[in-house]
Amino acid sequence: MNESFSKLKFAYAFALFILLGVVGAVLSLIVEDYIILVSVLGILYIILLIILLNVFHKYIKPVQVASKTMGELLKGNYRARVHHPFNGSIGDLSRKINELARNLSELSINEQMQADQLKTVIDNTESGLVLIDEKGYIHLVNRKFLSMFGGRQRDYVGYLYYDVMHQTEIHRTVQETFLYEENVKKSITLEKDRRQIYIEVVGAPIFTDRKLLKGAVLAFYDITDFKNVEVMRKDFVANVSHELKTPITSITGFAETLLDEGLSNPDINRQFTEIIYNESKRLKVLINDLLTLSKLEKEGFALSYSDTYLLQIVNEVLPAFKQKIAEKDIVVETYIEDSIHLKADREKLKQILINLLANAINYTPEQGKIKIQAIENETDVHVMISDTGIGIPPDVTHRIFERFFRVDKARSRDTGGTGLGLAIVKHITELHGGKVFVESKLNKGSTFTVMLPKNLDK
């Protein structure tokens, strides 16, 4: 800037010099004294130079400074300001330019803030987002999308969607969104860490103010959890129907036979009636277990906590098994200090013990041994029920608490099992804020441990 100023000054000084040369030449025709002529010209030159410099500093330089500042503003440098203290209308212009610069700077900060906020929202939203223009080029992908599909921003942005997204369902979503100019919904599955992930894709068209199609937003929702719940629900319904079907078929079959031919034969009569009775008992147990589970699962289900002495509960439960224990000649040992107590739902805690003891007795051969122990620390009580029974194969141990899961369906059904006992145990334990797990060795025995928080402040 200073360089251009000095060039300009030099040009003005040179022009003045030429002008004075011309004036001198004219004057030399009038004034004869050479000294007077040079003095007049010298003084004239100095006066004109002073006037010119004054004009330059007052009018030309401020305009140049203002124009330079405007140039910076146009380039987007909103921090540029006119720093020279000018007066008059030029000063006014400078102040207005500075004010304009301040406003622009504020606007740009606000715009930046809004852009940052929008970016934060887009990046932290729980669904994947992709912005595609009307030609099919990707302009934006967010973090969730990258976590679903892998890759980095630069692997997508600037590319045609069908070159970088390979699922045909996604292509169809985009095409139909553009074609019908309305929201389109499809679903796709992805394989991630050897797990199936279900994703719902929604394409939504974007329009200009004049209702012209400008592009589309694709939103990707991870619906794996919903899908799994749906699958579980379907499985559950199928399992329940199957479990109900077996005793009902049996009851209907035997009742039909009885009606057709058995009524005259007292032996068959009794035998079949017994079968019908046993099967209906099974049905009752199954329905009771299902009701228990559905009650436990009901939203708003509340446990009724009371101070509960563990040994007392065990002693209340054991007599119910007395006959079975005696029949199988099983030894039951209890190691529980009578001081161990916790806040729990008494009836539900009983249910846990009943289910675990019933299993221990059912799945332990004659002359086996069952131990009921409890230990406590400051916050929890651990109840362990171990047996010397048939044990659980290691490959299915993790499934043992699933509804209707039975290692040996036929055998468990013989003992009247529905496969819901441990699911109920797990549910009740978790409602108390506790955990249940099993350690087992095939043909050696199993230990079920229920960890319950004492909840003494409840």
Ligand SMILES: Nc1ncnc2c1ncn2[C@@H]1O[C@H](COP(=O)(O)OP(=O)(O)OP(=O)(O)O)[C@@H](O)[C@H]1O
């Ligand atoms: N102590 C145990 N020893 C060996 N296997 C066991 C033991 N406890 C449970 N199991 C296995 O786990 C399965 C599931 O147990 P669960 O108590 O849920 O159902 P169940 O005993 O078959 O029927 P019920 O619903 O009447 O209790 C059983 O069928 C059995 O195969």
Ligand SMILES: [Mg+2]
């Ligand atoms: Mg059981």
